[in-house]
Amino acid sequence: xxxxxxxxxxxxxxxxxxxxxxxxxxxxxxxxxxxxxxxxxxxxxxxxxxxxxxxxxxxxxxxxxxxxxxxxxxxxxxxxxxxxxxxxxxxxxxxxxxxxxxxxxxxxxxxxxxxxxxxxxxxxxxxxxxxxxxxxxxxxxxxxxxxxxxxxxxxxxxxxxxxxxxxxxxxxxxxxxxxxxxxxxxxxxxxxxxxxxxxxxxxxxxxxxxxxxxxxxxxxxxxxxxxxxxxxxxxxxxxxxxxxxxxx
Numbered sequence: 001x002x003x004x005x006x007x008x009x010x011x012x013x014x015x016x017x018x019x020x021x022x023x024x025x026x027x028x029x030x031x032x033x034x035x036x037x038x039x040x041x042x043x044x045x046x047x048x049x050x051x052x053x054x055x056x057x058x059x060x061x062x063x064x065x066x067x068x069x070x071x072x073x074x075x076x077x078x079x080x081x082x083x084x085x086x087x088x089x090x091x092x093x094x095x096x097x098x099x100x101x102x103x104x105x106x107x108x109x110x111x112x113x114x115x116x117x118x119x120x121x122x123x124x125x126x127x128x129x130x131x132x133x134x135x136x137x138x139x140x141x142x143x144x145x146x147x148x149x150x151x152x153x154x155x156x157x158x159x160x161x162x163x164x165x166x167x168x169x170x171x172x173x174x175x176x177x178x179x180x181x182x183x184x185x186x187x188x189x190x191x192x193x194x195x196x197x198x199x200x201x202x203x204x205x206x207x208x209x210x211x212x213x214x215x216x217x218x219x220x221x222x223x224x225x226x227x228x229x230x231x232x233x234x235x236x237x238x239x240x241x242x243x244x245x246x247x248x
Contacts, residue, residue, distance in 0.1 A: 105220020
């Protein structure tokens with residue numbers, strides 16, 4: 001039994017598993033970034049980066065969610081099952097913990113964040129978002145959004161969108177300011193992120209559709225980045241004297 005568990009831990013902590021997972025993650029980043037041009041930031045993120053699987057023709061391929069899970073399992077197995085914990089490795093251990101916190105934040109975002117949309121025509125103001133799955137389910141926002149102007153441009157001689165953006169006014173009590181939301185430039189406020197998702201042409205009236213996401217794991221990247229920097233600096237501080245002595 002113990003022998004089998006050791007074989008499993010050795011397999012899960014293999015560097016090759018991390019290598020191929022990171023390679024596939026870079027492929028997804030390229031595909032998703034290119035796809036943003038036609039489908040927008042939010043749709044590309046949902047299809048390629050947040051999903052466990054996505055379909056390419058008739059072939060299911062691992063999405064960003066599954067790839068990040070494999071990376072998390074690999075680093076966890078390596079750190080806690082197959083790496084010695086010594087003072088001289090404190091920087092490396094701290095760096096790995098920072099990476100795991102970053103991945104944990106991704107998991108919190110995936111499982112606990114709320115999503116919806118706001119549909120506005122010019123001059124309209126709303127303070128609720130509608131659920132994607134059930135249009136009767138709404139959530140009140142701690143602020144109001146007013147659509148001042150919506151602009152849409154298409155590629156010449158086609159109906160393919162080249163650019164669409166919304167100029168909005170955010171209203172929070174006595175606080176108001178204007179902001180522009182584009183496909184690759186969302187608006188962030190009070191833990192909510194508003195993306196330019198799509199638009200609707202309703203009998204000649206253009207309606208801007210804004211995706212609204214509340215990210216519960218938004219603080220994890222900041223905390224993990226600090227830990228990562230501390231780990232790298234600590235590792236350099238401990239390794240540099242040894243390298244200097246070797247040169248002498």
